[in-house]
Amino acid sequence: MRVTTYSAHQSAIFNLQQRQQGLQKTQEQLTSGKRVAKPSDDPVAAARAERALAAMTRADAHQRALEAARTVTQFAETALGDAGELIQQARETVLAAGNPSYGEGERRALVLTLKGVREQLLGVANRSDGAGNYLFGGQGTERPPFVDDASGRVVYQGTPGDTHVASDEALSISLDGQRTWLEAPSGKAPPAPASLSIFDVLDTAIARLSVSGASDADVALAVKEGVGDLDAYHAHLLAARASTGEALNRMDQAELRIADGKLAAQTERSGAEDLDLVQAISDFQNRQTGYDAALRAYSMVQRLSLFNYISG
């Protein structure tokens, strides 16, 4: 077969360019660390990487939603703990009022203590998360959610229920204040009311212990019923606190799951589009050697010509 000089040079140049392109492509991959830089490099891998990135973004959003819920739940857990201590204090105060040696003067002092406890409890029930949201705001509330009405009774001026964050799990960013503070099961048979408000319990105890000239029997009955109601409410409070504790546990679990999911997505993305360095370096060296050899061969062959040997 004839080889023509022009096309020999052309095809040598074409091949050199091809090799150079291959070398440059590998170099690009090595410097960027990515095997897939555009969809056409590997459409399937690009799709996997893109889905994994979306999953990572979702995991981040879930994590932030969970943090928001956790902050509120932790605050609520603390608030419920504080409330427990206050109720213990109230119980001791009411019990002390039952001391037969106490006269009206001592009882008046104890009633003052009880009033103090009630004010503190109201403060606890109206606590916010520091960002303007009331912990026991339910599904929206006037601010603050618990107020004394005209008759001096504490009422909840919000919507019962709790508010969830965007998550696959039921995570709350506010607790149902009505149920927590005003609707403890009384454990009493009708016609006694089925549910108890802690503020009503305290108000009743305060009122009954403040009656001047009350008989010892009246006082003893007030103390007995007051302590009984406080205990019933305390049990409800403990259950509420336990459920926030349980919610915090669930959040820890959920956080682990989110982190696992995110890690899996990261691994998936990296596996889909990142470069296998060992493979790439070996490829690069291969191409380098090939290019080098091609250059050498070209420079040697193009020197050969019959004209070099025709002289004079």
Next chain:
Amino acid sequence: MTTALLSIGVRAMTASYASLQTTSHNIANAGVEGYSRQETLLATSKGLFTGAGFFGRGVDVVEVKRAQDSFLTREAASAKALSAMDQARAGYLVQMQSVFRTGEQGLGHAISQFFAAMSDLASRPADTASRQVVLARAQDLVTRFREGGTQLARLQTAVTEEVSASVQTINGLAASIAKINKDIVAASAFGQEPNDLLDERDRLISRLSEHVQVSTIPAGDGTVNVFIGGGQRLVLGANAEQLKRVPDMFDASRSAVAVSEGASLRQLDAGALGGGRLAGLMQFQSEDIVAAQVMLGQLARALTDTVNAQQTLGLNLQPPAGTVASRPLFGLEHGASGSIHAAGTNQSASSEYRLEMRVVDASQLRATEYELRSDPAAPGSWQLLRVPADGSPAVPIVPGVTLGIDGLEIDFDDATTGVPIPATDRFLLAPVTRAAIGLQRLLSDPLDLAAASPFVASAPAANTGSVSVDSLSMVLPPADPAANVVISFTGPDPGDPSRMLYSWTRGAASGSGTWTPGKPIPAPPDPDINGFSLMLSGVPVAGDTVEVMPTAFPEFNNGNALALNALGGRNLVGLQELAGGGVAGGATFNDAFVAALVDIGVRTQGAEAAAAISGARAAQAEQARADKAGVNLDEEAARLIQFQQSYQAAAKVLQIAQSVFADLLKISGS
């Protein structure tokens, strides 16, 4: 006697000199592309008869011939045409890919971020900062869509410019070929082939092939006739036709190619061009840009329409909170919400027919355009075809009857004046093609975001079962925004005890339905209650109730933000309506983007592979042509020596003839 010797010597010298000249011409043109090696053909002169037999009279120069194989030349030109076509398309596709960029800079990530911002808004509905973030992410999203749309429009402009340039080049080359045809006829009059002109014509045809696939048919007089696009003549003898870039029949921003036939223009079928850059450009324009535009538009439209629908169902915080109607978050500029193009060749005026198109369910929109034309089998009855063709059958459309198709409603009346428009008229309906480029964010005040749901649901403490409210989201505008709805469970479904029957009251209105655990209230086919969809968990017992009441404190409610966030995880793009009602299939916004990205990625990959293969084939065909026709310098060097030697030998013959003659003179002179 000596004259014969002298004559032989002179002829031999002339022949050697001619050969040397051809060889030098070869050497001189070794680097010229498309040059065919030439060779001087010599022949022995007829002998002179004498009594003693024939005496040779030396050598004659017969002709200068070029080494060329017209089959290989044609093959090389046609392979070059295919390679140029593939290369043009692949080059543009590589550019188009950046519209579907992956990773953090891509549109897909902007979609994820938008819905993640909705999740943050749900966590802090009263926080202005989280509302600002939602607006910023919405703007990002709009920017990415618009960038994508703009980039596609820019590619379309580039294609148009290149088509114009290509058409000009083709016209220039065609004129040159016609002229050289004429020159060749003139030069051939002397009975010898004008080799260098023939080379030049081959070269022009090869260059023409880069732009458009041609077929050549030699005529008897030495001219070559050139045809394009399956039989359209471009050069006939010494006459060349002119091509022209014209606007597409439907869409003036797209290009078509026409040929002037006298005073009129005839549009060429882009599919019949066969090869060359022009064919690649037309294919990219009619298949790839449109595909990218409709996929992007379908996604943009589905996303913004569903988000808008949910946003307008919620309550915003414009004072007084919860009382001002919520406005949509996204909007479309004029012309972006779907356009109808009448073909430039239509004979009817727009007053003679009525054609309207409305989007009724953006989730069912398909990534396609539609052509409305008369049924070729039954002229006068009309049908709708998806373009680019996807193999689906044409859908008949009856004038005067609204057609529901792919989330669209189309009204067509072909005879508003009483006279039907001609059956040759055609229309193009493009519902989503320009949606991405015309997208805009309408809201700029964070208070306008409707994060709150108009209703809240709660299960009273008096319930004895464990039923609790999971979520409540709005799906329809409420029948009575101020009503309290009470849903009472009445007992298990006698037909299926795992389900519960319920009744409801909404003011004076009432109704009933069946609740299946894990399904919303109300679930089809139960009638709507007040626009909401309520998810419950736990187990209700007979007598338990759930109340749904108007939201009293919209600034703290996140119900609609949750519903907006949930849109991101639902299949809301390309849903297909089932024959028995309901919808199926579809993809999430993210998945729809990924599908588009894969589509373009695979196209590009395929086009690049095709370009590499046809490029290698073109190189091979050119090599085969060049190997036959090209110059090898070593060969020419050897021939130089060969002809130099024969020249020297012939000179020696002359010298000897001269000395013989001198000897003869000496004898006669003495």
